[in-house]
Amino acid sequence: MAEIADLRTRSVLPIGTVMLLTDLTARQIRYYEAQGLVKPERNAGNHRTYSLNDVDELLEIRSQMADGFTLADVKRLKHPRHREDSDAEVRKVLRDELLNQSRLNQSPDPGPTIGFRQSH
C-alpha cells in the first residue's frame, strides 16, 4: 500500500477527479493555474495531472475565495515577497478584508452563514 503516500505528490489525477474532490469547475481550476496558483503536470496526451497536494491547495484557495479574498490576495498570502514585510502584508490584507466585510455586511439579509461573493 504505497499508493496513498504516492498520491500526495504523484500527479495522476485528471481534472475531472479534481472537480469532484474540490467542487470547483474545470474553468476555475484552469484559471487558478493561469494565475500561477497551481502547477499541474501533463500526461503524454497533454491532459493535466494533479496530485493530492494540488487538491489540497485548490481546497485552500476555494476556502479563501469563499471568505471573500481575491485571487491576488491568495497569491500574496502564499508567496510573501519578503520575510520582513510578510506580516505587514498579511495584516494589510486582513484589514482590507475586515473593512470590506463590514461594508458588505451593511447590506440587508446577508444570507444563511456564508453569503457574500457567492454567485454559484
Next chain:
Amino acid sequence: MAEIADLRTRSVLPIGTVMLLTDLTARQIRYYEAQGLVKPERNAGNHRTYSLNDVDELLEIRSQMADGFTLADVKRLKHPRHREDSDAEVRKVLRDELLNQSRLNQSPDPGPTIGFRQSH
C-alpha cells in the same frame, strides 16, 4: 482535508489513473472485474470509477498473480464458500501452489527473482 479519507471509499478515479497506480493494463483491470474481483462504479458517462480501496484490491490481485496463483484461486481465497472448509481451501491452494512451484523450478534458468508466469 477530508478528501483523503473520502478517496478510500469514494469512487472518483478513472481507469487510466488506476493503470498508473497498479501497473496493470486496462484489459487486465476490466477482466478482473468481469471475474467478479472488483466492482467499480460508473459515472454519468458510463466510465468506470474506482476508489483507493479498489486500487488496493487490484494491487493484492496483482501480487497474488505474480506469486503464481490463478484468478480462480484469488477469488476463492477472497470468498471462501464455507467457514468450515476455508482452512482446507487455503491449504489446498497453497499446497497446489507449492507443487506447481517446485515443478516449475525444475526448468533451467528460472530467471532473476520472480520468473514464472510473467509474460509482460
Next chain:
DNA sequence: CGCAACATGTAAGTTTTTCTGACATTTACC
C-alpha cells in the same frame, strides 16, 4: 453613474481517453 478589472460561464472544434465487442495470441495442463 459608468467603466475597467476580476472571476466565471459557455461554445466550437480538435485530440485523447474510455467504452464495448470480437478475434488473436500465449501459456499451462490433461
Next chain:
DNA sequence: GGTAAATGTCAGAAAAACTTACATGTTGCG
C-alpha cells in the same frame, strides 16, 4: 494436440479534456 485461462489488439462510438475566444455577472473606483 486440444482446451481453458489470461492478455493483447483492433475497430467504431461515446465521453472527457484541451485551446481559444467571446459573453456575463460582480466589484471597486473616479
